[in-house]
Amino acid sequence: MLDTESLTTDALCRSILKRHRETIAVQKPDFAVRKLNVIITAALKISNRKGFHAMSLRDLAEESGVSMGGLYAYFDSKTTLLRMILGEVSSVVEQVLSDPPPEVAGDPLNHLKWLIATHVRLTEAMLPWFSFAFIEAKNFPPLERRMAVDSEERTEQYFAEVINSGIKNGCFDPDTSPLIAALVKPLLQDWYVKRAKYRRRKVTVEAYIEAVVRLITSACLGSGVVPHRVV
Amino acid sequence: MLDTESLTTDALCRSILKRHRETIAVQKPDFAVRKLNVIITAALKISNRKGFHAMSLRDLAEESGVSMGGLYAYFDSKTTLLRMILGEVSSVVEQVLSDPPPEVAGDPLNHLKWLIATHVRLTEAMLPWFSFAFIEAKNFPPLERRMAVDSEERTEQYFAEVINSGIKNGCFDPDTSPLIAALVKPLLQDWYVKRAKYRRRKVTVEAYIEAVVRLITSACLGSGVVPHRVV
DNA sequence: GTCTAAATCGAGCGAACGCTCGAAAATAGG
DNA sequence: CCTATTTTCGAGCGTTCGCTCGATTTAGAC
Numbered sequence: 001m002l003d004t005e006s007l008t009t010d011a012l013c014r015s016i017l018k019r020h021r022e023t024i025a026v027q028k029p030d031f032a033v034r035k036l037n038v039i040i041t042a043a044l045k046i047s048n049r050k051g052f053h054a055m056s057l058r059d060l061a062e063e064s065g066v067s068m069g070g071l072y073a074y075f076d077s078k079t080t081l082l083r084m085i086l087g088e089v090s091s092v093v094e095q096v097l098s099d100p101p102p103e104v105a106g107d108p109l110n111h112l113k114w115l116i117a118t119h120v121r122l123t124e125a126m127l128p129w130f131s132f133a134f135i136e137a138k139n140f141p142p143l144e145r146r147m148a149v150d151s152e153e154r155t156e157q158y159f160a161e162v163i164n165s166g167i168k169n170g171c172f173d174p175d176t177s178p179l180i181a182a183l184v185k186p187l188l189q190d191w192y193v194k195r196a197k198y199r200r201r202k203v204t205v206e207a208y209i210e211a212v213v214r215l216i217t218s219a220c221l222g223s224g225v226v227p228h229r230v231v
Numbered sequence: 232m233l234d235t236e237s238l239t240t241d242a243l244c245r246s247i248l249k250r251h252r253e254t255i256a257v258q259k260p261d262f263a264v265r266k267l268n269v270i271i272t273a274a275l276k277i278s279n280r281k282g283f284h285a286m287s288l289r290d291l292a293e294e295s296g297v298s299m300g301g302l303y304a305y306f307d308s309k310t311t312l313l314r315m316i317l318g319e320v321s322s323v324v325e326q327v328l329s330d331p332p333p334e335v336a337g338d339p340l341n342h343l344k345w346l347i348a349t350h351v352r353l354t355e356a357m358l359p360w361f362s363f364a365f366i367e368a369k370n371f372p373p374l375e376r377r378m379a380v381d382s383e384e385r386t387e388q389y390f391a392e393v394i395n396s397g398i399k400n401g402c403f404d405p406d407t408s409p410l411i412a413a414l415v416k417p418l419l420q421d422w423y424v425k426r427a428k429y430r431r432r433k434v435t436v437e438a439y440i441e442a443v444v445r446l447i448t449s450a451c452l453g454s455g456v457v458p459h460r461v462v
Numbered sequence: 463g464t465c466t467a468a469a470t471c472g473a474g475c476g477a478a479c480g481c482t483c484g485a486a487a488a489t490a491g492g
Numbered sequence: 493c494c495t496a497t498t499t500t501c502g503a504g505c506g507t508t509c510g511c512t513c514g515a516t517t518t519a520g521a522c
Contacts, residue, residue, distance in 0.1 A: 027498065028489090035499095051370025053284045057480065067501045069482075078480065135369050139282025153428075179434065179442040186417035186424075193417075197380075203410065211410040215450050258468065259519095266469095288510065298471045300512075309510065463522105470517070479508070487500070492493105 002121045007092070012129075013037045015091070016084050023080060025073040032074070039064045039074055043081060044128040052082060052136045079141060086144055089126070089133045090151035096122050097158050108166030112217060115158055116188065117209045123192040124205050130192045152185065159184045163220060173222025180219055187212050233352045238323070243360075244268045246322070247315050254311060256304040263305070270295045270305055274312060275359040283313060283367045310372060317375055320357070320364045321382035327353050328389050339397030343448065346389055347419065348440045354423040355436050361423045383416065390415045394451060404453025411450055418443050 005011065013036040017024060026032040042064035046055040057078065061068045075081045096118060104110040123130045137148030160181035166172035191198065191208055198208065236242065244267040248255060257263040273295035277286040288309065292299050306312045327349060335341040354361045368379030391412035397403035422429065422439055429439065 025499085031489095031499075051284060053282060054370060056478075058478085061502095068480095069502065070500050072481070073499070076481095138366050139285060149428075177442045177445060179439065180446070182428070183418055183421065183442065183446065186421040187414055190414065190417040197384075197413070208410065211408045211414065214408060215411070215414065215446065218449060219446050256469085262469075262519095287508075289508085292472095299510095300472065301470050303511070304469070307511095465522090466520095468517105468519075471513105471515080473513100475510105475512075477509080477511105480506100482505075483501105483503100485501085487498105489496100489498070491496090 002096070002118055002125070004125050007122075007125045009037050009041060012088055012092070012126075013040060016040070016088050019087060019091075020075075020080070020084060023076050035066060035070075036074060039066055039071065039081075040085065043085070044132055047136065048128055048131050052132070053139065079144070082136065082140060083144055083147075085129065086133055086137065086147055089129050090147060092126065093122070093151060093155060097155060108162050108169055108171055109217065109220075111162045112159070112166065112220065113213050115162060116184070116213050116216065119155075119188045120191050120205060120209050120212070123188070127192055127195060131195070134189060134193055156181055156185055166220060172220040175222065176220050180216065184212075184216055187215070233327070233349055233356070235356050238353070238356045240268050240272060243319055243323070243357075244271060247271070247319050250318060250322075251306075251311075251315060254307050266297060266301075267305060270297055270302065270312075271316065274316070275363055278367065279359055279362050283363070284370065310375070313367065313371060314375060314378075316360065317364055317368065317378055320360050321378060323357065324350075324353070324382060324386060328386060339393050339400055339402055340448065340451075342393045343390070343397065343451065344444050346393060347415070347444050347447065350386075350419045351422050351436060351440050351443070354419070358423055358426060362426070365420060365424055387412055387416055397451060403451040406453065407451050411447065415443075415447055418446070 010033065013033050014029075017029065017032050017036060024032055024036075026035070039060070043052075043055070043060055046059055046063055057068060057071060060066075061071060064071075075084065097115065100111055100114055104114045133148060137145060163172060163176060163181055167174050167176060191205075241264065244264050245260075248260065248263050248267060255263055255267075257266070270291070273291055274283075274286070277290055277294055288299060288302060291297075292302060295302075306315065328346065331342055331345055335345045364379065368376060394403060394407060394412055398405050398407060422436075
């Protein structure tokens, strides 16, 4: 369904360490990963409560149990910490969505369903990371902002491609609105942006996937009756 | 269609003045409204570029041309300025959406279409205000956060009510997913949250409304064929 | 033109910010 | 157990923050 082994905080921190080896002063990987885990978990916790900008490094030091100066063995500026998290999120999204299982690869309808389900499950497994990325991407340096916009655009591309190939295949309505691919994204984002609301209403992951799949596929399958194709 | 006269920055500032008369030290309404306009326009401009928290009052003083101390004749704290803007936004939403024209009031399908179109046009007319409200509502004090959540919940209610009455009326599919009302919101928000993207792609307001209306109404009208109702 | 009340100003306050650095503690090989 | 290296620490640096307040300018009635 979705390999959640590589999505544990530990695995993600190992990946972050690999990506930022030169800016992380700590040598021994065991030390580094363990502390990175603690630091990033704390950073996500505080940021998701009051925002990254409002989180001071003293807040972070207290919550993580790592001293002020100790933090700077793991990043050289607060912005680098931001970049570590955002970078990891867009890397994972790319990695997961670009690799559909063989049984859906040739079938646009099932591929579309798979994209939706996998995206929702991925964001569920990495909830604090995605909340963070969504909320913080807006108000930050041009470079980081671009990273987020590009990552999102790439995600939309996956949907656009599968919908287009479905139209060419003949299994999707050729009149499908070209905006559908763009409109899938906010539907998927709502799951983690407003997670508290859905939790309160006891909406399960499966129910949410089902609702989005029905909404989107029915738009792609046309008016519901057998299409006037087959020229 | 949508009365945009009461949505000019001037009219909105007049409303803000009325709501915060006791915290605004300036007596003469003309003076107050004119400066409020300047201050809030500047605040929206800076905040939408780099975030409300990152906007210093010195930034605001420079951009608006009002001195440091002068600003404090219009609000008693930076948080109050935030509250003024958020409060005005949710007030306007409430005001506009709660007042459907008589010709759609009894007709769920047209009422639903009207809600979608009016919401998109409203957010288009007050773009900087809605961008601000969406981005900033997340990372701020409990009270302000609640304000935003409640306002959003109320908006969703309008959709839930019209869909339910449509189901009871027999003009909507009784199998319509109970999540549809919740899913309309992110679709409407995308218009102003990702406004830059749609501008770049030359998507017009009308085209966007059309796409969302088609997506949602087709979900409410059931499988497309004549429903198996009429017991 | 004069006077009074309203409106505006900006230097300055204490607090909190991101970040540094020399000292202290922990780790591991011989 | 000693020593060399790595990791951790937290007081302190310069800067900027939200905010205040006495001085100054402006507006309008007579």
